[in-house]
Amino acid sequence: METYDYVIVGAGMAADAAIAGIRRHDQDGTILVIGDEHFPPYQKPPLSKKLWMEDMRMEDVFLRGVGRPGVHLRTGTKAQGLDLARQAVTLPDSLTVGYKKLMLAMGARPRRLVPPSDAVYYVGSLTEHIRLFRALSSSRHVLVVGGGFIGAEMAAALSSKGHQVTWLLQEDYPFQGFFPKNLADYVAAEYRRRGVVIAANQAVAHIDVDAQGVKALTHTSKVFMGDLAVLGVGVIPNDDLARNAGLAGESGGVLVNEELCSSDPRVWAAGDVAIMPGGSFMMHEDHAVTQGKIAGENMAGSHKAYTHQSFFYSDLYHFGYEAIGRLDANLSVVEDWVIFGEEGVLYYLDGKRLVGVLNWNVWDGIPKARRLLQQDSSMDGTTLIGKIRNARE
Ligand SMILES: Cc1cc2nc3c(=O)[nH]c(=O)nc-3n(C[C@H](O)[C@H](O)[C@H](O)COP(=O)(O)OP(=O)(O)OC[C@H]3O[C@@H](n4cnc5c(N)ncnc54)[C@H](O)[C@@H]3O)c2cc1C
Known part of the structure; x- marks a missing residue:
């Protein structure tokens, strides 16, 4: 069995930061990063903003950590199991790789309402972004589903690109519960000025796909039609490996202490999938990157507590x-x-x-x-x- 000093499962933003963290204290240890996507680690925030605005090229989303000496990357490879006793990760085709220290950084995936198809897209990965980008090469009528950050950003990005957007949200108005009403109204007015039809109080129950496009059926029994649907209706931590290995918290995720170590002293976690005792999931860049870096440092022998109060950001028009x-x-x-x-x-x-x-x-x-x-x-x-x-x- 091939064995590495450090194995990182999940080739995302936290993994990239963890490489920098490890290399601060250990210049020579071998590192293997295992990712199920066919890309090296990349920045996810541009998927719902800059990549649509044409002020960022696709090749600029990629992060550079895996290019460092001694770092090996295995893409297109989903880690399928963990054997904590043998310190091994199971890969497809019954392959296993051994680790001295392991980091779990599998992130989160979009919650699905219906299966993806030629007319239904979920925002969350570069692969899906490319699929959607191609589908939107000509002007289309898009149903954007979801009133959260992703829905708000996609409705803004796609209407800026000249697509006709109907934005379906279950809230009474966009940004409810988050911005005070006067600001929420001001921003919603900008969406309308850009031609977005805001359909509030419309929780989507199902989406039918046929040759004409999509039909979204809402809980109020209304039907909204479009050429295609783009969904941002929440995310689920990718914690199967941790659950099966007994490393998950009560509410899922990988449960870690303040040094980001799990209940197994050789396994750390960071990013969207990690959860601290009494805490909640934090799913944004500053958190993933700072946590990833500290987890990396701690894997390489440091004992830093993660006490950072992270910030989040968004762009809308x-x-x-x-x-x-x-x-x-x-x-x-x-x-x-x-x-x-x-x-x-x-x-x-x-x-x-x-x-x-x-x-x-x-x-x-x-x-x-x-x-x-x-x-x-x-x-x-x-x-x-x-x-x-x-x-x-
Ligand atoms: C569209 C979009 C827009 C965003 N915009 C913002 C923003 O504006 N501001 C902000 O602060 N944050 C934003 N975020 C959130 C931010 O990008 C995430 O918090 C960050 O990417 C989390 O990093 P991570 O490493 O934990 O997970 P990810 O970057 O998601 O990486 C995890 C990787 O692990 C892979 N993986 C999962 N399971 C396995 C397995 N078993 N084997 C191998 N690989 C596996 C996943 O496919 C993925 O490639 C956005 C996210 C998305 C999706």
């Missing part, structure tokens, strides 16, 4: 935001606008405690936001207005 902490529109929100809806900072307060910050078309303000969130003092409009807004100055 000319709007872009970076956010950190709890963004719950039911909290009280202090709004600090330079121009309403165009540039400003929103502070989310639980009583007098600052719990979340949304930087709206304001860049580089996350370190300031993080520092504010770490302060123990009580806060309100008077203490917060102007604290981040001019982050660049």
Whole structure:
């Protein structure tokens, strides 16, 4: 059996960061990265934004960690089982590879409503992106299903590309529960201005595909027709390996301690699939990359705790935001606008405690936001207005 010092299952964003982490402390150890896709690790966020906007070329999505000396990559290979006692990963065709240390970084996959087909697409992988990109080489009527981040980004990206978009969401209005109503309305108005038909309160129950295209049947018994459907209706952690090996948490995922090690001292995990005790799944880039790097360092002998408060971001037309902490529109929100809806900072307060910050078309303000969130003092409009807004100055 071939054995490596480090084996990483899942060739994604956390894996790429883990290689850098390992190499900080171990220049020579052999590393094998096993990925089920036919690509080296790549950035996923551009799949629902920059790659549609033509301000990023496809070849620029690829990450570079696997090009380092001593790193081996096996693509198109799904790891099928783990033997913790033998320290081995089972691959197709009864092959096994041995590890001294193992990292699980299998990410998450889109939840499916109906099987993918020539008319039904899920946003989540480069393979699927290429399939959809080809299908949209000419102008089409697209049903975008899902009111979350992916649905919002795809509705914006595809309407910007000139496609006719009907956006089906189960919420009462876009960004409900996340942005305060005045901002949500302002952004929804931009979607409508770009020709998007917003069909709120329309949870899709089923999608029929026929020669004419797709028919989405909603819980209110309405039918929406289009040439094709693009779905972003949630994700599921790819945790089968961990479940079968007894490394999964109660709510799934790979359960890790603060050093990102699982209940097996030779197995670490990071990214979308990892879950810390009492925590919830965090599925965004800053989290996956920071966690991946620390897990890599710890595999190579460090003992760093993962205490990073990660941020997330999104792009919708000319709007872009970076956010950190709890963004719950039911909290009280202090709004600090330079121009309403165009540039400003929103502070989310639980009583007098600052719990979340949304930087709206304001860049580089996350370190300031993080520092504010770490302060123990009580806060309100008077203490917060102007604290981040001019982050660049
Ligand atoms: C379309 C899209 C847009 C996004 N936009 C943003 C954004 O704007 N901002 C933000 O902060 N985050 C965004 N994210 C989230 C961010 O990309 C993820 O949090 C990050 O990619 C997670 O990294 P990961 O390494 O855990 O998983 P991934 O990058 O998903 O990599 C996991 C890899 O493991 C593979 N795998 C799974 N099981 C196996 C197995 N058994 N054997 C071998 N390989 C396996 C998977 O196929 C995948 O290639 C977006 C994600 C998507 C899909």
